[in-house]
Amino acid sequence: MKKSILAISLVSVLCSGVASANVHMNGFASIKGGMSTASDKSLYGYTNEWDFKNESLFAIQVRSDLGDRLSVTAQLMGRGSNDFDARFEWAFLTYELSDTMRINAGRLRTPFYRFSDFMDVGFAYDWLRVPQGVYGLGFNNLEGLSLYRTTQLGEFDSTLQLLLGSFSGNISLAGNPARADINNIAGVTWELERGWWSVRTAYLSGKVSIDAPGLAPLFSGLTQAGVPDLVSALDFNDDQSQFIGLGITMDQGEWVLISEYNRINVKNSFFAKRENYYLSVGYRFDSITPFVSFEREDHRSKSDIYQPYTPLLPAQLLQPVIAVVESQSVDTKTWNAGLRYDFHPAAAFKIQYSNEKNTLTDNRSDLVAVGVDIVF
Amino acid sequence: MNFRCIPALVAVLALNASVLADALVIVVHPTNAIELTTDDVSRLYLGRARTFPNGESAVPINLAEGMPAREIFDQRALSRSSAQLKAYWSKLVFTGKGTPPQEADSHEEVLKLVATNPSIIGYVPASAADERVRVVLQLD
Numbered sequence: 001m002k003k004s005i006l007a008i009s010l011v012s013v014l015c016s017g018v019a020s021a022n023v024h025m026n027g028f029a030s031i032k033g034g035m036s037t038a039s040d041k042s043l044y045g046y047t048n049e050w051d052f053k054n055e056s057l058f059a060i061q062v063r064s065d066l067g068d069r070l071s072v073t074a075q076l077m078g079r080g081s082n083d084f085d086a087r088f089e090w091a092f093l094t095y096e097l098s099d100t101m102r103i104n105a106g107r108l109r110t111p112f113y114r115f116s117d118f119m120d121v122g123f124a125y126d127w128l129r130v131p132q133g134v135y136g137l138g139f140n141n142l143e144g145l146s147l148y149r150t151t152q153l154g155e156f157d158s159t160l161q162l163l164l165g166s167f168s169g170n171i172s173l174a175g176n177p178a179r180a181d182i183n184n185i186a187g188v189t190w191e192l193e194r195g196w197w198s199v200r201t202a203y204l205s206g207k208v209s210i211d212a213p214g215l216a217p218l219f220s221g222l223t224q225a226g227v228p229d230l231v232s233a234l235d236f237n238d239d240q241s242q243f244i245g246l247g248i249t250m251d252q253g254e255w256v257l258i259s260e261y262n263r264i265n266v267k268n269s270f271f272a273k274r275e276n277y278y279l280s281v282g283y284r285f286d287s288i289t290p291f292v293s294f295e296r297e298d299h300r301s302k303s304d305i306y307q308p309y310t311p312l313l314p315a316q317l318l319q320p321v322i323a324v325v326e327s328q329s330v331d332t333k334t335w336n337a338g339l340r341y342d343f344h345p346a347a348a349f350k351i352q353y354s355n356e357k358n359t360l361t362d363n364r365s366d367l368v369a370v371g372v373d374i375v376f
Numbered sequence: 377m378n379f380r381c382i383p384a385l386v387a388v389l390a391l392n393a394s395v396l397a398d399a400l401v402i403v404v405h406p407t408n409a410i411e412l413t414t415d416d417v418s419r420l421y422l423g424r425a426r427t428f429p430n431g432e433s434a435v436p437i438n439l440a441e442g443m444p445a446r447e448i449f450d451q452r453a454l455s456r457s458s459a460q461l462k463a464y465w466s467k468l469v470f471t472g473k474g475t476p477p478q479e480a481d482s483h484e485e486v487l488k489l490v491a492t493n494p495s496i497i498g499y500v501p502a503s504a505a506d507e508r509v510r511v512v513l514q515l516d
Contacts, residue, residue, distance in 0.1 A: 026469050061470055073472040094472055099426045099433075104472060117471040124467045148473070150424070157424060253455065287459065342459040345441060375466045 022065040027376045029058045030122045032129075032350075034369030041365040043356055044132055045081065053080035055129060055371070057120060059089065069096040077120065089120070089141065104146045111146075111161055111189045112137065114200050114247040114260055122373030126256065126289045126340040128352035129369075131278040133295030133334055134260050142167045142185055156192045163187040163204070173236075174270075174327045176214030182206040182241070189245075196252045202245035208266050210236035218320050225317055233305045234270045234321070241266040256282040256289070272299035272328035280336075290339040299330035331359040347374045398501040399516050400448055403487070403509035405494040408432075412512050417453050420497060422464070423474040428497075436477040437489055437498040445483070445501050452515040453499075 033052040036043050045054045059077040066072065074091045078084035092106030109117050113135055118124045144165015151158050167182040187204035215235075222231050245262040261277040275298045282291030306321050313321070338352030350373065355366040402417055404410060410428045419425035420436045428434045439446040441458065450458055468474035480486045486498035491508040498509075505511055 024475060028466065028470060059470075063472065063475075071472075075470065090472070092472065109471070117473075118467045121466050121470045124463050124470075286457075345458060345462060348459075375462065 024063045025060065027060045028121050028123060029374045030371055031056050032369055032371030034367055036365060036367045038365065041363070043354065043365040043367040046367050056080035058084065059120065100151055101147065101149045107141055107143050108146050108165070110140055110142045111163065111187065111202060112204065112243055112245055114249065116140065121375070122350070123348055123375045126282050126291055128338055128350040128371055131293060131295045133297040133332065134262060134276045134278050138171055139167055139169055139180065144185065156194045159191040161189045173210055173212045174215065174324050176212040178210050178212035181209045196250050198249040200247040202243065204243040206241050207238045208236050208241045208269070209238050215324065218324070221317055225313065227309060227313070230309055233268055236266065236269045239266050239268045254284050256284065270302060270305060270325045270328060272301045274299045287342040288339060293336045295334040297330050297332045299328055301326050301329035329360060333357045333359065346376060347372055398503055399514050400445060400452065400499050401502045401505050401511045402497065402499050402513040402515070403490050403505055404497050404512055405490055406510045408494045408510065410512065414453055414513065414515065417513065421454060421477060423468060433495050434497055435495045437486055437496055438477040438479045439486065440479045440481050445499070449499055
């Protein structure tokens with residue numbers, strides 16, 4: 001991660017007005033390719049034709065120390081899935097209140113998971129991708145404030161993060177493109193580390209509003225049919241949400257064990273009650289780390305929303321309501337096996353096979369992917 | 377192979393062997409009276425502590441990647457391979473939580489830096505340490 005001559009000269013051109021600033025430039029990249037082995041199935045955006053774009057990405061980070069404990073960091077990332085159009089994934093100011101406390105303000109990563117902060121930096125972990133069953137919520141960033149406090153509690157290293165912010169962006173809801181706003185996001189994460197062990201807990205809450213034009217005709221039909229209560233039980237209108245996450249890591253030097261569990265709910269909406277977890281075990285043979293992992297997604301649709309209305313509603317309204325609510329139901333089990341090979345001090349080769357079983361449809365899909373993760 | 381290379385090669389091999397067999401010493405400014413454990417050193421070099429145990433500010437200096445003493449230090453003080461450390465720092469660097477210690481390209485550079493600033497802490501092979509610095513800890 002040494003500053004290259006090129007980076008220094010580039011930055012000094014860009015920042016020629018800030019002669020005293022101490023500028024660090026780093027970057028990371030992943031080139032990944034994969035294909036599913038079955039002709040009619042797809043997984044994680046891959047089909048049965050080799051695709052080298054879907055999960056590839058490039059990122060450049062510039063951090064400038066402005067002195068007096070203030071610094072500014074921006075990370076520009078281009079994802080293959082978005083045609084490598086670069087956008088700011090992170091952009092924030094850091095103010096160090098003390099040696100153990102800092103505030104970040106700006107566009108930040110939402111700290112749902114153990115690997116949220118560096119989920120795009122493939123070099124930082126052994127898998128080819130973070131477990132999608134657990135990490136697949138679909139929105140990763142927020143605009144706001146975060147306070148970090150790192151302390152030693154007896155034998156433990158403690159990292160406490162408090163968070164305030166909001167999110168707005170485009171998502172997909174029951175197959176419909178939608179605009180989502182999550183306001184009043186408040187969260188706390190706490191990580192304790194000692195020796196081989198690390199334990200992390202996360203709690204986040206926020207008020208969710210989602211505007212899906214594709215669902216608007218259904219909701220207005222229901223309102224006209226005289227069941228506004230059903231509409232408010234279905235739609236996302238400033239509805240309280242909560243996320244609870246638990247994670248545990250054991251890194252003994254050779255054996256690496258990682259597990260995370262989370263539970264998500266959005267009250268008064270058709271968002272299913274979600275429970276997800278994974279367990280991963282790896283073993284380091286010097287520069288080669290093979291691993292296996294198991295992921296489980298269990299999203300229980302809220303059928304009790306529409307059940308009281310089944311005798312009341314005409315079929316042309318009831319059927320789409322049932323379809324929307326039940327579309328949220330997910331029950332999958334995924335096995336992964338793969339390895340990381342550190343063939344270069346700043347680059348790792350990865351290969352991973354994933355096999356997902358969808359219990360609801362009794363479908364299996366699988367995927368083989370290879371890639372190289374680089375930091376510079 | 378060219379004959380003239382052999383003495384140079386032998387010298388390089390001997391040097392490497394002496395470094396590998398040699399203990400590493402953690403060094404600070406002669407006026408810095410601090411006592412440190414391996415754990416304290418590890419915390420400073422992993423960015424988990426930014427002050428000496430007495431609260432005075434501490435600035436760790438690393439040797440450049442690939443230098444034999446660096447690899448020994450990574451193993452003995454930090455109990456991690458170079459690749460694991462690279463992964464560790466990439467987690468901090470790309471999340472704005474920290475930057476790895478500055479690197480020096482030679483033992484002499486470490487000694488010079490330590491000799492000029494009471495906050496700086498470094499490490500060199502035991503045979504390289506001299507009166508410009510104080511040895512706080514030996515890593516065997």
